[in-house]
Amino acid sequence: MSELLQVIGLTKRFGGLTAVNDVTFSVQELEILSVIGPNGAGKSTLFKLIASFLRTSSGEVRFRGERISNLAPHITARKGVVRTFQETTIFKGMTVRDNVVIAHHLRSKASLFGYFIGSPVAMRDEQEFGRSADQILEFLGIGEIKNEIASNLPQGHLRALGIAIGLSTDPTVLLLDEPFAGMNHDETRHAVEMVRSVRDRGVTLLLVEHDMSAVMNISDRIVVLNFGEKIAEGTPAEIQRNEKVIEAYLGIEDESIGL
Amino acid sequence: MTRTIKIVWVVVFLAVLLVGIPAFITISERWDLYYTLTSVALLSIASGGVWLTFYIGRINIGQGAYALMGGYVSAILVVKYDVSFWLTLPLAGLFCGAASVLIGLPILRLRGVYFAMITLVLTEVARLLMLALPITNGAKGITSIPLPEAVKIFGLTLIPDFATLSNVKPAFYYLSVVLMILSFAALYRLVNSRLGKLCRSLQQNEELASSIGVNIAYLRVIAYVISSFLGGIGGATFAAISQSVYPSSFTIADSINFMLNCFLGGLGYVFGPMLGTLVLYFGWDLLFQTGEFQLLIFSTVLIALILILPNGLLSVRFNKVSRESAGRE
Ligand SMILES: Nc1ncnc2c1ncn2[C@@H]1O[C@H](COP(=O)(O)OP(=O)(O)O)[C@@H](O)[C@H]1O
Ligand SMILES: [Mg+2]
Numbered sequence: 001m002s003e004l005l006q007v008i009g010l011t012k013r014f015g016g017l018t019a020v021n022d023v024t025f026s027v028q029e030l031e032i033l034s035v036i037g038p039n040g041a042g043k044s045t046l047f048k049l050i051a052s053f054l055r056t057s058s059g060e061v062r063f064r065g066e067r068i069s070n071l072a073p074h075i076t077a078r079k080g081v082v083r084t085f086q087e088t089t090i091f092k093g094m095t096v097r098d099n100v101v102i103a104h105h106l107r108s109k110a111s112l113f114g115y116f117i118g119s120p121v122a123m124r125d126e127q128e129f130g131r132s133a134d135q136i137l138e139f140l141g142i143g144e145i146k147n148e149i150a151s152n153l154p155q156g157h158l159r160a161l162g163i164a165i166g167l168s169t170d171p172t173v174l175l176l177d178e179p180f181a182g183m184n185h186d187e188t189r190h191a192v193e194m195v196r197s198v199r200d201r202g203v204t205l206l207l208v209e210h211d212m213s214a215v216m217n218i219s220d221r222i223v224v225l226n227f228g229e230k231i232a233e234g235t236p237a238e239i240q241r242n243e244k245v246i247e248a249y250l251g252i253e254d255e256s257i258g259l
Numbered sequence: 260m261t262r263t264i265k266i267v268w269v270v271v272f273l274a275v276l277l278v279g280i281p282a283f284i285t286i287s288e289r290w291d292l293y294y295t296l297t298s299v300a301l302l303s304i305a306s307g308g309v310w311l312t313f314y315i316g317r318i319n320i321g322q323g324a325y326a327l328m329g330g331y332v333s334a335i336l337v338v339k340y341d342v343s344f345w346l347t348l349p350l351a352g353l354f355c356g357a358a359s360v361l362i363g364l365p366i367l368r369l370r371g372v373y374f375a376m377i378t379l380v381l382t383e384v385a386r387l388l389m390l391a392l393p394i395t396n397g398a399k400g401i402t403s404i405p406l407p408e409a410v411k412i413f414g415l416t417l418i419p420d421f422a423t424l425s426n427v428k429p430a431f432y433y434l435s436v437v438l439m440i441l442s443f444a445a446l447y448r449l450v451n452s453r454l455g456k457l458c459r460s461l462q463q464n465e466e467l468a469s470s471i472g473v474n475i476a477y478l479r480v481i482a483y484v485i486s487s488f489l490g491g492i493g494g495a496t497f498a499a500i501s502q503s504v505y506p507s508s509f510t511i512a513d514s515i516n517f518m519l520n521c522f523l524g525g526l527g528y529v530f531g532p533m534l535g536t537l538v539l540y541f542g543w544d545l546l547f548q549t550g551e552f553q554l555l556i557f558s559t560v561l562i563a564l565i566l567i568l569p570n571g572l573l574s575v576r577f578n579k580v581s582r583e584s585a586g587r588e
Binding site (some may be wrong): 098117 | 448449452453454456457459460462463464466467469470471472473474475476478481
């Protein structure tokens with residue numbers, strides 16, 4: 001295994017508030033790494049920094065040794081590091097299938113003008129995207145709703161669609177921010193399997209998640225943030241035994257971190 | 260709609276525009292209709308541009324600025340540099356397109372009411388510029404613009420010199436209608452290609468669009484450039500028809516009308532601005548007899564229409580067919 005993604009001394013200040021404070025860790029190729037921590041710990045901010053949605057205050061993110069922080073989001077995405085959102089974000093007014101087709105953007109070979117005149121390359125792209133979209137939708141088990149308008153979907157399907165959009169970009173690293181939020185027990189179990197199978201397709205996964213049993217179940221390693229600082233890093237078993245982690249979660253029901 | 264039905268519609272539409280209307284005007288001797296319909300065609304070209312900026316999720320109340328700019332570019336080139344109108348037409352479009360890159364880059368980052376306000380100001384700035392610049396001849400404007408000259412290739416006359424025509428009105432009508440057909444054919448193609456989906460992805464969620472790798476700043480500028488190009492050629496043709504252009508040829512009121520045309524026709528339908536312009540233009544004229552109440556009645560009806568049909572007039576006809584493309588955030 002090799003270090004695919006390195007987060008080095010990453011810091012983000014919003015005015016007087018340090019949302020992410022000198023955080024360092026690295027992500028191995030093909031692992032599932034979860035970032036946990038109480039609300040406001042800086043997890044979403046960390047993801048935004050990695051995906052260039054925010055500019056860093058200091059520190060940097062390296063992907064295969066190359067700096068990818070402080071670029072534009074679409075450039076970071078082009079390099080293979082793609083983020084989905086904590087808020088369920090999709091293209092609301094489009095069908096499920098169109099959502100996924102459009103998300104194949106990074107794979108397009110034709111130019112914008114090529115699409116306009118319908119060049120052979122563009123036609124091939126369109127066919128290819130359609131085929132791949134159907135395949136991804138089947139793979140995530142939402143093939144039968146592909147003609148629904150996305151805004152009509154229930155929560156569970158929305159999350160699946162969010163993941164489908166992420167997958168369509170053919171990412172090397174996919175950042176999932178709270179992919180199981182709002183799901184019931186069964187949906188979560190199904191989604192955990194889904195995330196695993198995404199990894200088995202060759203995608204390295206970083207996720208932020210609150211559902212502790214899901215996190216303990218799915219993660220190879222866990223990074224714990226508290227008030228913007230990394231307080232622990234290790235396997236699920238190590239994290240469950242970690243004093244600092246237990247302290248950070250004091251006041252929260254024990255079982256909620258699976259202790 | 261199936262392919263054949265579409266083709267039938269297009270053929271009928273073209274036949275009405277290119278044969279039916281001129282025949283009707285000749286028979287009924289309503290020559291004034293030529294001027295009205297020419298204006299509608301040109302205004303819908305400019306409105307089509309505004310519609311495209313709506314399609315990427317921006318409320319554009321600045322099209323008057325580009326129409327004005329296009330009018331002046333063409334007029335100045337024709338009058339001062341003796342360039343053929345036919346060459347100034349694309350040049351006016353390109354000039355506006357280039358200007359809109361410079362203007363669009365900073366302002367397209369704004370959204371919602373902020374973008375709308377800036378574009379509104381833009382129209383006024385354009386008017387003041389035309390008053391102040393040395394080349395635009397101030398408030399007196401540019402007048403006595405010669406009519407479009409002939410276009411000849413190898414001695415073969417493709418387009419006759421408009422000045423030699425006994426009646427120039429039909430010539431301008433055909434010019435404007437053909438420009439309108441070409442503009443809307445291009446818009447239709449754009450919207451129904453992958454480009455259209457990309458534009459809609461911007462309209463619905465710019466952040467997500469950028470996270471799937473769409474260069475949103477670039478795409479926004481492209482859409483805005485096309486929009487301004489259409490405004491420019493609309494304005495240039497207007498200047499040629501009226502053989503004059505003044506700082507007040509296109510004002511904030513025009514910019515607002517371009518936007519209203521889109522609203523009225525339907526933001527989800529590419530042919531919406533065409534219908535909207537037609538209805539708004541004729542509606543305004545019909546109310547002329549009501550005198551001082553013209554504006555009051557006009558605005559009331561407009562507000563009512565927008566409330567009753569938030570997706571525009573075309574939503575009545577195509578409700579089922581393109582519910583999806585009408586769906587806005
Ligand atoms: N754009 C912003 N401006 C100012 N403060 C922010 C901004 N985004 C996040 N914060 C603050 O940064 C801290 C971390 O937020 P966040 O990363 O969303 O936490 P988490 O995802 O772990 O719940 C919070 O205190 C939040 O209020
Ligand atoms: Mg968060």
